[in-house]
Amino acid sequence: MSENQSLKEKTAKGLFWGGFSNGIQQLLTLVFGVFLGRLLTPSDYGMVGMLSIFSLIASSIQESGFTAALVTRKEVTHKDYNAVFWFNISISLCLYLVLFLCAPLIADFYKTPELKPLARYAFTGFVIASLGISHSAYLQRNLMIKQRSLSMVIGVTISGIAGVTLAYLGFSYWGYATQGIVYVAVNTACNWYFSSWRPTFEFNLAPIKQMFGFSGKLLITNIFNHINNNLFSVILGKFYTEKEVGYYNQANKWCTMGQSFISGMINGVAQPVLTKVSDDLERQKRVFRKMLRFTAFVSFPAMLGLSIISQELITIAITDKWHSSISIMQILCISGAFIPIAGLYQQLIISKGKSHIYMWNTIVLGIILLTSVLLAHSHGIYAMLAVYVSINILWILTWHFFVQQEIGLKLHHALADILPYALIAAPVMVITYYSTRSIENIYLRLASKIALAAALYVAAMWGSRSVTFKESIQYFIKKKTHEPK
Numbered sequence: 001m002s003e004n005q006s007l008k009e010k011t012a013k014g015l016f017w018g019g020f021s022n023g024i025q026q027l028l029t030l031v032f033g034v035f036l037g038r039l040l041t042p043s044d045y046g047m048v049g050m051l052s053i054f055s056l057i058a059s060s061i062q063e064s065g066f067t068a069a070l071v072t073r074k075e076v077t078h079k080d081y082n083a084v085f086w087f088n089i090s091i092s093l094c095l096y097l098v099l100f101l102c103a104p105l106i107a108d109f110y111k112t113p114e115l116k117p118l119a120r121y122a123f124t125g126f127v128i129a130s131l132g133i134s135h136s137a138y139l140q141r142n143l144m145i146k147q148r149s150l151s152m153v154i155g156v157t158i159s160g161i162a163g164v165t166l167a168y169l170g171f172s173y174w175g176y177a178t179q180g181i182v183y184v185a186v187n188t189a190c191n192w193y194f195s196s197w198r199p200t201f202e203f204n205l206a207p208i209k210q211m212f213g214f215s216g217k218l219l220i221t222n223i224f225n226h227i228n229n230n231l232f233s234v235i236l237g238k239f240y241t242e243k244e245v246g247y248y249n250q251a252n253k254w255c256t257m258g259q260s261f262i263s264g265m266i267n268g269v270a271q272p273v274l275t276k277v278s279d280d281l282e283r284q285k286r287v288f289r290k291m292l293r294f295t296a297f298v299s300f301p302a303m304l305g306l307s308i309i310s311q312e313l314i315t316i317a318i319t320d321k322w323h324s325s326i327s328i329m330q331i332l333c334i335s336g337a338f339i340p341i342a343g344l345y346q347q348l349i350i351s352k353g354k355s356h357i358y359m360w361n362t363i364v365l366g367i368i369l370l371t372s373v374l375l376a377h378s379h380g381i382y383a384m385l386a387v388y389v390s391i392n393i394l395w396i397l398t399w400h401f402f403v404q405q406e407i408g409l410k411l412h413h414a415l416a417d418i419l420p421y422a423l424i425a426a427p428v429m430v431i432t433y434y435s436t437r438s439i440e441n442i443y444l445r446l447a448s449k450i451a452l453a454a455a456l457y458v459a460a461m462w463g464s465r466s467v468t469f470k471e472s473i474q475y476f477i478k479k480k481t482h483e484p485k
Contacts, residue, residue: 024153029257030317032160032179037318039167040176042246047173048180049249050110050237051122053230058095059126060222068350069211070137078197083207085134085199092130099123110237122177125184132188135195143273144194151190159183217355224359224366231373231388239377248381250322251329254313258306259336262299263343266291274351285407288348289417290468292341296418297468299340300425301457307333308433308453312446328385335389337425338396341418345399352406361402365395424464428456 066084070076100120107115139148163179171178236245277284306313310329314322349358369391376383403409432453439445461469 028153028156028160032156032164033253033257034317035164036167036176036179037250037322039164040172042243042250042322044173044176044246045249046237046243046245047112047115047118048122048176049245050112050115050234051106051119052249053226053234054099054106054119055123055126056226056230057223058092058099058123059129060219060226061091061095065216065219065222065355066208066211067133067137067140068355070134071141073211076141077207078200079202079204080207080211081134081138081197082199082202083205084137084211086203087205087208088130088133092127096123096127118173118177121174122180125181128181128188129184132191134199135188135191135197138195138197139191147194148191151187151194154190155183155187158186217359221355221359221362224362228362228366228369231369235373235377235384236381244381247322247324248328250314250318251325251332254310254325254329255303255306255332255336258303258333259299259339262295262302262340266295266340266344266347274348281407285409288344288403288407288409289413291344292414292417293421293468294472295340295344296421297461297466297472300337300421301428301453303333303337304425304429305432305450305453306336308429309446309449312442312449316442316446328381331382331385331389335392337422338393342392342396342399345396345403348403349399349406354402354406357402361398365391365398420464420466424460425457428453428460431456 066088070080070084073080100123103116103119106119107113136148138144139151159179159182162182163175166175166178169175236248273287274284277287307330310333311326314326314329346358349355349361369388372387372391373384376387397411400409400411400414403414404411432449435452436445436448439448458469
């Protein structure tokens with residue numbers, strides 16, 4: 001088998017396992033989310049949601065961009081993995097001590113005393129996560145997508161059972177916080193099991209200095225990414241109540257299920273594959289455009305479809321008490337259709353070793369988002385959402401500018417790869433919405449929307465002779481044909 005064919009096969013397998021595992025994960029998350037949504041209140045979700053940004057920033061500092069650094073390096077030795085392992089543990093313990101002491105200040109910021117003990121408990125999750133970062137990087141670098149996928153699925157299953165059980169027993173937001181900790185612990189244990197690499201007691205941090213020029217920029221970038229993604233939880237928690245934070249977090253959680261399915265499928269293979277072909281500019285451009293088409297092919301129908309079924313989905317799954325989340329979710333899904341595309345652009349920039357571009361682009365975006373949302377907060381949550389979504393979508397043009405500098409991809413070529421799927425998916429969803437809105441039975445309306453939207457989109461892909469659609473069908477037929485009987 002040629003190197004080109006081998007890489008193509010690995011990419012296809014990675015996309016398959018990434019899509020399969022993320023589909024299973026989101027299905028499990030959906031099932032457990034239904035139980036938790038019925039057992040917990042908006043305030044319970046809000047309590048944990050207000051702490052999210054602190055945990056995520058701490059996790060970024062602890063990881064410090066070394067996963068991407070290990071994946072993108074041409075040669076990686078045991079010393080590199082080992083140095084990252086011990087560095088991550090040391091940093092995480094120091095960070096936990098700082099956050100433990102800062103818990104009273106966090107509670108005072110939100111004027112919610114109950115956050116003090118909850119914060120000290122919830123922050124233990126990123127300490128546990130530090131034990132598995134090197135192992136996760138090993139699996140990703142070697143395109144062991146199946147093993148990473150299984151780790152995540154097992155983690156979602158066990159943590160979901162734990163969270164639902166504790167919520168049922170009346171532990172409210174403590175059960176929800178425990179679910180996150182259990183997920184991290186199980187996922188970390190599975191990464192150890194599937195990885196053949198093991199740490200040794202060699203405290204040589206020289207590789208850290210070599211990688212930090214690249215990883216340090218990713219660290220700053222990841223911090224700003226978390227700030228950008230959690231602006232609403234902080235601002236709503238500061239200016240509104242934990243109930244509003246809960247409504248937003250519930251809507252964002254359902255929207256994230258959809259975009260995580262797509263981003264997880266793409267990101268698991270994008271960086272290592274794009275890095276492997278980085279020496280051949282034309283080949284890298286072809287690979288990137290193919291991934292871009294596939295991302296748009298999946299993202300637009302999935303996220304716009306999720307938007308039109310949000311009312312039925314939330315009402316059936318977690319009852320009318322979450323009705324205020326529906327319109328928020330619909331707006332977020334529009335932005336969610338573009339997020340996997342922006343993520344793919346970011347993966348290309350990282351694969352070229354240009355972490356400084358990634359860093360400054362994200363910092364500027366974060367500053368613009370924060371300023372704009374703060375200016376709009378007095379006009380209500382929907383004004384803030386409109387500003388937030390618009391800026392995130394338009395910022396893809398900025399990402400494209402830098403990708404064009406790196407691989408020479410013209411804007412009209414990128415639009416030719418992206419827009420056909422958006423221009424087909426949008427009218428399909430409009431037709432579906434108006435064709436089914438007269439159906440009174442909510443269950444029948446949900447099923448009709450899903451069936452009609454899927455049928456119309458498949459028909460449109462077939463009629464337009466979409467190459468991406470045909471290649472996807474051919475891959476699944478080929479895989480089914482080669483499965484052992």
